[in-house]
Amino acid sequence: xxxxxxxxxxxxxxxxxxxxxxxxxxxxxxxxxxxxxxxxxxxxxxxxxxxxxxxxxxxxxxxxxxxxxxxxxxxxxxxxxxxxxxxxxxxxxxxxxxxxxxxxxxxxxxx
Numbered sequence: 001x002x003x004x005x006x007x008x009x010x011x012x013x014x015x016x017x018x019x020x021x022x023x024x025x026x027x028x029x030x031x032x033x034x035x036x037x038x039x040x041x042x043x044x045x046x047x048x049x050x051x052x053x054x055x056x057x058x059x060x061x062x063x064x065x066x067x068x069x070x071x072x073x074x075x076x077x078x079x080x081x082x083x084x085x086x087x088x089x090x091x092x093x094x095x096x097x098x099x100x101x102x103x104x105x106x107x108x109x110x111x
Contacts, residue, residue: 009092025048031045054085059089071110
């Protein structure tokens with residue numbers, strides 16, 4: 001599900017990151033909706049699954065960093081569903097400035 005106000009830079013950075021990490025997980029889903037009680041709570045840029053379920057979520061930052069409100073919604077969802085994935089933020093500009101797949105991602109751990 002592509003968001004209407006999403007920039008081309010943001011969308012491209014998500015796809016590049018997805019290509020880098022795709023082989024590290026069973027499944028990598030872009031812009032997956034997470035809902036509770038029929039309401040969408042949050043839509044992370046990339047959700048990574050291993051054999052135990054959701055293991056990592058990546059938020060690609062282009063115009064503004066992840067805010068406390070979205071983090072709180074994620075934490076509530078994780079708590080209610082008894083899961084504890086890592087949540088990382090990574091800058092779109094950094095992703096697109098790379099000349100090849102980096103050996104280490106320049107991320108900020110949020111949760």
